[in-house]
Amino acid sequence: MNTTDGVFRYDARAKATGRATYAADIKLTGMAHAVPVYTRFVRARGLRVEVEAAKAAPGVLAVLVAADVSGQVRYGQIEPDYPVLAQDLINFEGEVIALVVARTRAQALAAAALVVEEAEELPPLLDPESALAPAAPLLRLGKKDNIVNHGKMRRGDAEKALAGCELVLDERFSTQFIEHAYMEPEAAVAIPRPDGVMEIHGSMQHPFSTRRFVAAALGSLLAGVEVFNPPMGGGFGGKDDTAALVCARAALAARAVRRPVKLVYDREWSMRESYKRHPYKLHYRAGFGADGRFRAASIDMLCDSGAYTSVTPWVNWRSLVQCCGPYSVADVRTDVYAAATNNVFTGAMRGFGSPQVNFAVEQLMDMAAERLGLSPLEIRRINMLTQDGETITGQKLDGHVVSLGQVLDAIVRATDFERKFAASSRGAARDGTLYGIGLALSYRGASLGAEGADFCSSIVNCQADGSVILDAAIHENGQGAESVQMLVLAEELGIPLELIRRQRSSTSMIPDGGTTVATRGTIMGGGAVAVAARELKSLMARTLAPKLGVESDRVVFRSGRVGVEGGPGLSWEEAVAAMFAERIYPYAFGTFRAPKVSWDEETGQGDAYFTYVYSCQAAEVEVDAATGAVRLLAMTAAHDVGRAINRALTMGQAYGGMVQAAGMALFEDLAVKDGRVGNRNLDRYKIPRARDVPDLRCILVENADPSSPTGAKGIGEPAIELMAPAIANAVYNATGLRCRDLPIRIDPKELS
């Protein structure tokens, strides 16, 4: 077991020693290699692909085009629009027009250059505003407009309320395309098994969704595809649609050549084809009373959905729920539009629609505070949601502890915020550098919420020697989800971690538990394990109570013992053996079903999530007055995670989230021009380097959530949604300059 000082990560040794087998590491005898062939167009129609020359090249086993797809060509979680291989239309530069399969990757690459593409090139539509204009060419198959989504919130009368406000801020903000930059690009191995099942090993966040894509492409039953996910080098929301289609392509190739096929992306293919975080344009009119009350908001957002739908409507929905931050606002009118363009498409990314709105709202709060003579803390304390408060979606927060005050106070204390904020440079140079501090506050729904029915299952399977095999339908993305599941099981059963093995699972071993997204890993996956463990304990207590001579409800599982506190009991191993002697398998299947939620599409009102994570983050920055360069001095997080199952991993999530958000704030700038990504590798697409990372701190606030079986809520996405506005507020605190567009760029001339 890889435990050190309470840090448990069962896969750490394998990963640290290089023995962990990622999808790209899989080597099988007779395995062929596939490579994608990309379009040379950004927008075109009448696609014709000539593959004869490629087919004749050395080592080539097959060259597939859309006509070779036996099942569905187009697929999507919401709209079946994204083609596994391009068919007739080219919608963006990431379209794969052919797949070359050869004995070696080098042979496949050489043959790929021989594929000839003909099509009628069309002028690309690159700007979301233009895409919504009446005269715009229609990009979506069979649709009458380019509106991928229109989300609404209608609460009270925003215009009337704004008219009565003492202060109305009218501000525009914009955010950029963001690349997920997972360490491991897309990879898949497809194995056509003798039993007729197509077996997939791929880097993906959602094996079950991948199975749907693969089965659709093959025209197969779901049970005819078995998907495994080997260790993953990160996903951050990005290993869903594209990763699933990479798996589907490997499967199509494997079926065609009747042998295993590996398809591993290089970084340039990955950055060219994979979806990005949605760039948003946000226009807020935010009304405040003289008392600092946030009274009304009228909000328009437009985001670029790019070439395909992906999960854009769900991303927009998160933006709606959080469009006014964690504050009570009585009158809100919001419209969020997503437009189809010929840019790279956009989809899920950690944060999922909230980093964009938080960037606007949390700066607006600071701007309003300054105008009203309040501190950033005062204006937040005046407006933040409190126990039994009502969110802008009309939800009463009565089921759990609303801890915005706790996380805010924690940050204030940990950073000595008030002193530092007052002592900041505010534009006055200090040793040639300007110092500032800023913070941001949020509430965020954990799990899918009203996006979809949320349930997840787990299987606890005890062996005759007391060792336990654990499966759960939430899979490891590299974040430690499976280690958390093992910790939950050990605690529930009162047994040492050493007795537990996490099953190397597949889509055929456990029912679909949904995808590893939406801060649902711990709350849903850990919750499912707790439910299954409790089913097992109940079965064991009922079966063994007569042997123990006690009522079954008095049997507890603690410290490797099953029995009554201070009374009769058995060791865990004896208890398991007694179950086998009674011919009752100590085996349990359990499902955690999230409490029901609700949503009204017309008004944007409803109980959006069954629980929320409350978070506050602060940034301290130094701005070089001569160059405008922003340097991070410290980032501090406080999150009410409900309960931290694994403190080290929880804090690690916070650290990673802050650094990734700092990338969005200061570093990352995808150069999308004329529909082409200009910086398709990490030498030119800059993410934070180790030397850019300042001191990181994380304060874990724990108010166990009554509706979560483990008490835990989550941390994955709360960790990333606040640092961009916190940095922007800190930059303002340092320089007096407001940064309304991402990434933040300071023109030193404005400082002089």
Added chain:
Amino acid sequence: MNTTDGVFRYDARAKATGRATYAADIKLTGMAHAVPVYTRFVRARGLRVEVEAAKAAPGVLAVLVAADVSGQVRYGQIEPDYPVLAQDLINFEGEVIALVVARTRAQALAAAALVVEEAEELPPLLDPESALAPAAPLLRLGKKDNIVNHGKMRRGDAEKALAGCELVLDERFSTQFIEHAYMEPEAAVAIPRPDGVMEIHGSMQHPFSTRRFVAAALGSLLAGVEVFNPPMGGGFGGKDDTAALVCARAALAARAVRRPVKLVYDREWSMRESYKRHPYKLHYRAGFGADGRFRAASIDMLCDSGAYTSVTPWVNWRSLVQCCGPYSVADVRTDVYAAATNNVFTGAMRGFGSPQVNFAVEQLMDMAAERLGLSPLEIRRINMLTQDGETITGQKLDGHVVSLGQVLDAIVRATDFERKFAASSRGAARDGTLYGIGLALSYRGASLGAEGADFCSSIVNCQADGSVILDAAIHENGQGAESVQMLVLAEELGIPLELIRRQRSSTSMIPDGGTTVATRGTIMGGGAVAVAARELKSLMARTLAPKLGVESDRVVFRSGRVGVEGGPGLSWEEAVAAMFAERIYPYAFGTFRAPKVSWDEETGQGDAYFTYVYSCQAAEVEVDAATGAVRLLAMTAAHDVGRAINRALTMGQAYGGMVQAAGMALFEDLAVKDGRVGNRNLDRYKIPRARDVPDLRCILVENADPSSPTGAKGIGEPAIELMAPAIANAVYNATGLRCRDLPIRIDPKELS
């Protein structure tokens, strides 16, 4: 789906086209190869193995001896006596003294020749009678005698009853060592996974028992070993102990060299090391009344257990239960001894102790009939167990249809037995050949019976599109067990077979369901599937009844429809979708527990099995008067299998069983001399060839068993336990010569 004219065998295409991947077919990159090094002794002590020269040979990665075993060196299902690598003692010529692991098999073989073995040679003990003599050297570690087992039956007063019998037959019989002669010799691949789990793919009948062996050898938890069984080329009871140790050796090697290791046996290794069917010496004193009643029996049996215990006591137990055939006998005294020797060890083989006793009893019945002026049919009808009859173990047969009369009548009709028996040669030549017919009758307990707690589980996991993944803890040995499970599921759910996929299962995916032996594949494995399917139907009926507007107990599953006969209903796919909409997974785990049985070790009385298969088989032979050669003309079987789930596979089992038994009767003769197997390959160990196989017929009698969830009982072992005595009786019918020793050899001089 591989269905033709009602024959369903889902793996047929893969096997027929050579795509099925047997353990020996597995190829992995970086895989090393292990080979065993055998002792040159038959009996020795003070073993010292020098491996330095072998270690230095080209390509060698490791050479393992007993001292390298981190866990248990000796293992066994009953007695932990069989060493994974020989330690100090050599007990038979099949001991593996070292394991050489090299990059290639050829390198490993070359290095194996360099291993040097030193030990003090001891005179071997080769005869079971001598082994039981007081002065015999003790062969069993830490034991005070060479008695591996002593089974007893004490019913009434046999000696007193015999004294009152009109006819007492005092006869001795013997049976030989039999090689299982599975097509596929032992093979295993062990993969040390990065997650710390040792993964095994091997040819074995019992993955769970194999896991116990492997975990013990490694000193690992059960959950730390995951065993898969790929397609198997036959087992016949022989792929248990030895096969498991082959897997354990591969695992030890894999751990030592930290990479996958393959260990594939050649035929000579297999025949040298693997256990055989027990040779028995049987001494019967059987008493009959003038009316033909089988009144008393006094029986002594001695079998050779060879070098190790294996499952000898359980095999002996079957011999006890069937020692008087399917007849009511009031007074019985039986002692069965198993002796340790330095011969090849003996263990499970299809039939498991009954072919030996049947060979005696069913000839005795014919001998008594002749002496008493009765026909073979008359004496059996007088004595056979009837409804509500009592077995020699004191069991009342009141729970199912006792159909000995039906199977006997079926054989009589199908073979025109009475006319042929009367028209036989009885020693008089007809065209230089002698014709004869004979039959034999049996009752046989299905499943483990009082040998052990018998329960087995299944998992039915429906996917969102209505396809279903099926797992069950009884594994495929090549006999079609998994196809039967799929048929049971299709029938229970009323859905087409095309929707079902059998999970490629492992010991980590489902609880231990016991081994695929003891005619338990269909009754236990199929039963478990039926129980799980009924759990699923109950869950679906309860969940969907409100939607259907009916009581849940009126919901039936038939013809792809879920609903009320002639009333409201949903298609299967709609019903599954409705379950997901209710957030209730259509997933079920079910366990079939065999009804309880009992046994008294001192008296040999009890309810040995919860149900019995009733069987009759007949042979027709031609004996060449000049040479004594016996030629089979026809073999006919009638079995009450309860219910035939898959008629073609059921009949195939009967055909195979009869041919395998004919091998025991006429062909197979393992040349064990001085403790060495002389004929270690199939060129000299003769099994029946295709041209030896006569016309085969099988009549399936179906009296559904009320205690079996599917109504099915079984066929695997009943099929093999009768043909040797049927042939011996036919030979007598043809020649007037009694064959008391196997294999049957006719001296032509006795015919003249």
